[in-house]
Amino acid sequence: MFRDITLDDLLVQKQREPHTLIDVRSPSEFQESTIPGSINIPVFTDEERAEIGTLYKQVSKEAATQRGLEVFAAKLPTFINAFKQIETSMTVFCWRGGMRSKTAATVLDLMGIHATRLSGGIRTYRQWVVKELEEATFEPELIVLNGYTGSGKTVLLHRLAKDGYPILDLENLAGHRGSIFGQIGLIPNNQKKFDSLLLSEIEKVKNCPYVFIEGESKRIGKILVHPFLFDKKEKGVQIFIQLPVEERVKIILEDYDPTTSPEKFIEAFNMIKRRIHVPIANEIEQALAENNFEKAVTLLLKHYYDPRYEFSSAKEPHFSNIVIKATSVDDAYNQLIKLIPTF
Incomplete structure (x- = not known):
């Protein structure tokens, strides 16, 4: 089972050894803002994310979840192969440390690929950045x-x-x-x-x-x-x-x-x-x-x-x-x- 890692522990680990950060959000979210040095291996494309979000709002959470599983299952081989190319230890993250990063980390664990998940996601990182710059x-x-x-x-x-x-x-x-x-x-x-x-x-x-x-x-x-x-x-x-x-x-x-x-x-x-x-x-x-x-x-x-x-x-x-x-x-x-x- 994967484990969550705090931002403080992640920063220490990155200083100690080579470590890869993977942003599993959609490409447009990644382009808008991410943790510097991260790579993007998205669970959903922008179009897929929009489709699932619409289902969540207009139909139900269950319908959105079901469609999300269908979409993700179809791309699993490509998704897993992208992670197999990474030679360092790794941490995945999404916006709040929610379903997308949990799904990614769980699937990777089942395939024997170890990855931690950033607790609180990029939102925690953004809060840290704001605080650091305010006190800099x-x-x-x-x-x-x-x-x-x-x-x-x-x-x-x-x-x-x-x-x-x-x-x-x-x-x-x-x-x-x-x-x-x-x-x-x-x-x-x-x-x-x-x-x-x-x-x-x-x-x-x-x-x-x-x-x-x-x-x-x-x-x-x-x-x-x-x-x-x-x-x-x-x-x-x-x-x-x-x-x-x-x-x-x-x-x-x-x-x-x-x-x-x-x-x-x-x-x-x-x-x-x-x-x-x-x-x-x-x-x-x-x-x-x-x-x-x-x-x-x-x-x-x-x-x-x-x-x-x-x-x-x-x-x-x-x-x-x-x-x-x-x-x-x-x-x-x-x-x-x-x-x-x-x-």
């Missing part, structure tokens, strides 16, 4: 990369990480780049998923003397950065990355690749069009219609993003502690690396 402090010094839109801050973060330096990439955790165009080509995360990912990333760098981060605002897409981290960022070492406009345009075009979904750029532009001087707005609109993205981005930087950035940064007395004037991202990175021993 962040000890490492934050080295904050600032700069106009397109200055290669994210590129620099990724290069720093590749070379072994500690970073927090909030835009990646949010699934959003922060601007009105920021979710194009990405899948934005909700606050629950962001919080879980953030807590996991903080755990990795909490003992580092310093951590690199971008100079984000309090809101990135739909998520909010927690006060303990935002306040720490405001007091960190501020570095301003300065690149020529043509380099910034090139970086933006490489990152967003507007040729793959030009309609999304037009849609996003229409949301800010009224904030731009009419003749310039018309020129941008025409450039987008002609797929002249280089011209459109250049105009957006000069007449929308740069003035807004200058207005907001003028309020920050610490804004330009260190300025890196570079001709390219490579040049900026080389200058940044030389500064690291001084932090």
Whole structure:
């Protein structure tokens, strides 16, 4: 018979040895929010879950249970085989530690595959995340990369990480780049998923003397950065990355690749069009219609993003502690690396 495991015991076990977490909820539930590092082996697909839920509400619990057993029985060989591929110890979980995880753990036990079940499910984990973030402090010094839109801050973060330096990439955790165009080509995360990912990333760098981060605002897409981290960022070492406009345009075009979904750029532009001087707005609109993205981005930087950035940064007395004037991202990175021993 399988046994339940508390979240505290699970966290200890994960630190002690390789351990696999399996989310047995539907794919859409898994995508919305899960425990970082988990894999998804669902008991029901989204469509099956909807069907069974409708039976539960409109017919009876017994009818829903019967249909659930029929659906699950048909996929048992595939379900069991997925678990046989896992070579570590494992724990299954669902939303509240209810029927889906109980069914999964029971079937696995009958097949000689040992798995524990997370008591309270992901709801218990979510409660723990909220509590941890409410009480969190962040000890490492934050080295904050600032700069106009397109200055290669994210590129620099990724290069720093590749070379072994500690970073927090909030835009990646949010699934959003922060601007009105920021979710194009990405899948934005909700606050629950962001919080879980953030807590996991903080755990990795909490003992580092310093951590690199971008100079984000309090809101990135739909998520909010927690006060303990935002306040720490405001007091960190501020570095301003300065690149020529043509380099910034090139970086933006490489990152967003507007040729793959030009309609999304037009849609996003229409949301800010009224904030731009009419003749310039018309020129941008025409450039987008002609797929002249280089011209459109250049105009957006000069007449929308740069003035807004200058207005907001003028309020920050610490804004330009260190300025890196570079001709390219490579040049900026080389200058940044030389500064690291001084932090």
